Amino acid sequence: MNDIAIEGGLVWAAPGTHHVNGLVVIQNGIITYVGPADDAAVPAGTRRIDATGCTVLPGLIDAHVHLTTNSDHDNVVSSGAFRGQVTKPAKLLHGLRNAHRALAAGFTTLRVMGHRDVGEIELRDFVERGLTIGPRLLVSPWWITMTNGHGDLFYPPYTPRRRWDTADGVDECRKLVRLQAREGADFIKVMASGGMSPGEQPHWPNYTVAELTAIVDEAHDLDLRVAAHALSIDGIRRSLAAGVDSIEHGSYLDEPTAKEMAERGTYLVPTMAFNDWCQREGTRRGLTPEGVEDLRDAHDRTLEAFAIARQAGVRIAMGTDSSGTLCPFGAHARELELYVEHGMTPEEALTTATATAAELLQREHQIGKLAAGFAGDVVVVTGDVLSDIRLLGDQSNIAHVLTAGVDRSDYLAAAASVLS
The missing domain is CATH 3.20.20.140 (Metal-dependent hydrolases)
Incomplete structure (x- = not known):
């Protein structure tokens, strides 16, 4: 499983907790870091996703x-x-x-x-x-x-x-x-x-x-x-x-x-x-x-x-x-x-x-937030969702979808013609 770092976006980690120019690091399917990008180093060999101009949300x-x-x-x-x-x-x-x-x-x-x-x-x-x-x-x-x-x-x-x-x-x-x-x-x-x-x-x-x-x-x-x-x-x-x-x-x-x-x-x-x-x-x-x-x-x-x-x-x-x-x-x-x-x-x-x-769902220690120890379920959305919730309704704005730390975006893009 490839480790992933999502960096540069507005990271909405949980209610009342968000980071401008934030960073989310996922290793072996589990989130290991959420916070300001300047406060942590991305491990060598990690795939980087540039989320500049995007909102990063829990799945x-x-x-x-x-x-x-x-x-x-x-x-x-x-x-x-x-x-x-x-x-x-x-x-x-x-x-x-x-x-x-x-x-x-x-x-x-x-x-x-x-x-x-x-x-x-x-x-x-x-x-x-x-x-x-x-x-x-x-x-x-x-x-x-x-x-x-x-x-x-x-x-x-x-x-x-x-x-x-x-x-x-x-x-x-x-x-x-x-x-x-x-x-x-x-x-x-x-x-x-x-x-x-x-x-x-x-x-x-x-x-x-x-x-x-x-x-x-x-x-x-x-x-x-x-x-x-x-x-x-x-x-x-x-x-x-x-x-x-x-x-x-x-x-x-x-x-x-x-x-x-x-x-x-x-x-x-x-x-x-x-x-x-x-x-x-x-x-x-x-x-x-x-x-x-x-x-x-x-x-x-x-x-x-x-x-x-x-x-x-x-x-x-x-x-x-x-x-x-x-x-x-x-x-x-x-x-x-x-x-x-x-x-x-x-x-x-x-x-x-x-x-x-x-x-x-009694899964509050696994999903629903971006926090260390939580599953790597993450959505990257183009634009500022905290200013305009309607951005979520346009699937062209859904830039990346991760489940358990795996980016499913290429798979979903390949399947788009039969899902439309």
Whole structure:
């Protein structure tokens, strides 16, 4: 493995810590120095990357993606058709293509809301072992949902269900957590409210507090965190009572509940980009005009919830809900743009996709900062991102992407024609 020194740029190492004319040295995949370029010597034989005029960032983290979804933007199909008609091997290949798109955009870690039996755990392990190139993946094998809950209603009533596609009652909920842990889960995802699929309403709560508590207790006993899909206020409140670690979406969050989230230290993953894409591009990406209109209230309420959460001091971790053509992989930085458009500074937005997201993933001592002893996951972006967050959204500005100290830029450039 070649050692690398990135020198001459604005190094944003962590919230509140940056170095003008900075230097980052990576040896054997691990960062060994971060600081002013004048305060350290670059070891002989080290490859040098000139970052003059650039911002040097920790590798970015998207804490909510659906990886094995449609990557073919020239062949737009509904989510239901994709789930029902595309083979599992093909879904995994779509997932690998999506992973490469995320990496090319500077996102070196993805928290994957998994789909059952399509190989996302195996893909994670291949990346970790260096057998393929991609971002780090933290995977929930598949969602935990109740009969007639969000996720179960993705499929028509006549579609055969497999054992453990759903779990009902405390005992089944506990067992399904154990089964997922045995499969290698990095975290558990549970559906705690309805969603926007046909035949359901977002205000419907899913699961009782007792069932959610069983899921959380079992997961925490196994050192696994729990992410709760929760749009409705009842779903959010039940999730908090059960002790979940993060609320995904949180569209109908209110002020008292946000205060409780802040007191408990529960994270919010807003996924504002999904609704934004649906409002701007939905009819071109497979939604009917009626479908776009149905999502408008959730879009507006998500923006309100974001403001309420910030005011209450809730910890916000960046997540897009990237999923096929509706919220495409590679466009993750739109989430950060939305955060800035709605009140955050660029540095606050970057923190959601680095240090805070790493804490949510329980990887805060490995990724999310540029510091000695951390993994060499680094992004070099042309221009001053602290002045203009929109620079991240233009992939022509992504000059270098490193994972574990290896510069993937040549590989990604060679693959650009098939990723576009």
